Amino acid sequence: GDSVTQMEGPVTLSEEAFLTINCTYTATGYPSLFWYVQYPGEGLQLLLKATKADDKGSNKGFEATYRKETTSFHLEKGSVQVSDSAVYFCALSRSNTGKLIFGQGTTLQVKP
């Protein structure tokens, strides 16, 4: 069945460091791919998305490119801030129902 695998955390970085959180997926066809973020004490919210191969999603300085050849959707940011500390979830949606399948989540902690 469909699945999403994320790199294990926690990831601890210093402010202004470069961030990569790896995400790979298994799915038939052409899923849509997403990154959701959960800030401390808040609900999950969509960070960015890509709906077809080679699309790049971007938001708040974060980027991820839909790579069909490597079935990946790695999240990157050039310079993280303390306020980026959160749990990041990679997800895919293969049907038109909007049903999302999530990865395990990766905790990011950014230290001043």
Next chain:
Amino acid sequence: GAGVSQSPSNKVTEKGKDVELRCDPISGHTALYWYRQSLGQGLEFLIYFQGNSAPDKSGLPSDRFSAERTGGSVSTLTIQRTQQEDSAVYLCASYTGTSGRTGELFFGEGSRLTVL
């Protein structure tokens, strides 16, 4: 309200008791999901409602779990005879149901269930 509302935000119960968790989705959203987030785990799909169609119950972990959605709006997730392994954060999300494959869900802040 403007967002997805869940209640209670925290629930502590004794093993063997029944609990009900409520979700009030965004007005006009036709689709509603329940997910479970356990410590150190990802989000586990439980059940999905879309309009008047039969719900997708494929994620419910046992027959102690059930959910209903009345009038196409508010949903209640019921856990009977709770067990300690049911302790988790239960998340509700709603979706417009009109944006095809984009799949953007709007989540509530969750109901944290602790079974003693």
